[in-house]
Amino acid sequence: MAKTKSRSLPLNKRGLNFEMLMWLFTRLSALAMYGLILIAIIGALIMGARTQMNMADVLRWGFMPNSTHVQSTNITALEPWANPFWRVTGSLLLLLAVAHGVHGLVVITDDYIVSARGRLIVRWLSIAMMILMSIIGVYILWTS
Amino acid sequence: MGLKRNVSLATGLRYKGQGPMLTYVLHRIGGLGMAVFVTVHILASFLGGEIGVFLNTVYENWLFQIFIFFCALFHAINGLRITILDLFPKLLDHSREAIWIEWAVFIPVFGLAVLVIVQSAMGG
Numbered sequence: 001m002a003k004t005k006s007r008s009l010p011l012n013k014r015g016l017n018f019e020m021l022m023w024l025f026t027r028l029s030a031l032a033m034y035g036l037i038l039i040a041i042i043g044a045l046i047m048g049a050r051t052q053m054n055m056a057d058v059l060r061w062g063f064m065p066n067s068t069h070v071q072s073t074n075i076t077a078l079e080p081w082a083n084p085f086w087r088v089t090g091s092l093l094l095l096l097a098v099a100h101g102v103h104g105l106v107v108i109t110d111d112y113i114v115s116a117r118g119r120l121i122v123r124w125l126s127i128a129m130m131i132l133m134s135i136i137g138v139y140i141l142w143t144s
Numbered sequence: 145m146g147l148k149r150n151v152s153l154a155t156g157l158r159y160k161g162q163g164p165m166l167t168y169v170l171h172r173i174g175g176l177g178m179a180v181f182v183t184v185h186i187l188a189s190f191l192g193g194e195i196g197v198f199l200n201t202v203y204e205n206w207l208f209q210i211f212i213f214f215c216a217l218f219h220a221i222n223g224l225r226i227t228i229l230d231l232f233p234k235l236l237d238h239s240r241e242a243i244w245i246e247w248a249v250f251i252p253v254f255g256l257a258v259l260v261i262v263q264s265a266m267g268g
Contacts, residue, residue, distance in 0.1 A: 027227040034224065055260055056209075063216070068189070072200070101179045108172060133183065136190050 022103055029096045036093045040065040043086070051075055066090045068144040087141055094137040102130040163243045167222050174219035181212055206265035213257055221250050 044053065044061035057073045067082040109122045159165070188199045202208055225246050229235050235242065 027230055030223045030227050034220070054264075055257075056264070097182065101175070101182065104175045105179055108176070133186060137186050140186065140189055 026100060026103060029100045033093060033096055033100070036089055036096070037062050039089060040086075040093070043081075047075065047081065064090055064093065066141055066144060068140075082144070090141045091138050094141065095134055098130055098133045098137065102126050102133075163240065167225075167243060167246070170218050171222045171226075174215040174222075177212065177215035178219060181215070206261050209261050210258055213261070214254065217254055217257070218250060221246055 041058060041062040043065060044058040047053065047061065048058060051074070053073075053075060057070055057075065060070050060073070063069075065081075065086045067078045067086075070078065103126075106122060106126050110119060113119055113122055161168070184199065185203070188196045203212075225242050229239060229242060
């Protein structure tokens, strides 16, 4: 079988436009979310060290470090965990996830909606959805 | 803009993209699954009430947990592979091997999680 050589341009030859920036953002936000979730999982392991927290509850805290997210579990004394550190961590995770996810949805719809008008509508809808979900999410995180 | 592809759905389904195509399809399914879940989840916790309680019973169903964990884990591991290969383009020569490594990480972690989920669903 002939070895196919994969082609890819180095970063400095690709030019810098919005699509390129979002391409880069998708990858960098993925790495950032890995970091934030790792921090939250470490937090959950500290939180559950005395109470034998199970894997599902550790992951609940890992995917969104907010005290209401583990409310229905039998973890006690959650008050100290509703502090600015976890609110900032949770907000960063939320904002990155919303932007990453909404951009992903636009990429998918671009494969099926090919008219210029349709793509414009998708873009306006995606911006509206991104702003709405970010506001609702941050509101929940800082008022709970 | 205005791109036109003259490929029918039937032709698309007959396309034999093998391993890389499978990861591409699963990455999309995982991403879509998480996007729908997270959107509904945020809206439900904002609105609360009966809808929130009903949706909680859906999330806590073991079948749903297996599905959403598949979405999250596959999307995360496949996304990390894409990120590493794209940020270090020299590694693209080994993209097939990278996919094998990906499955070698995914299958044990997902299998273990399914075992735990099913065990606790059985009451135990």
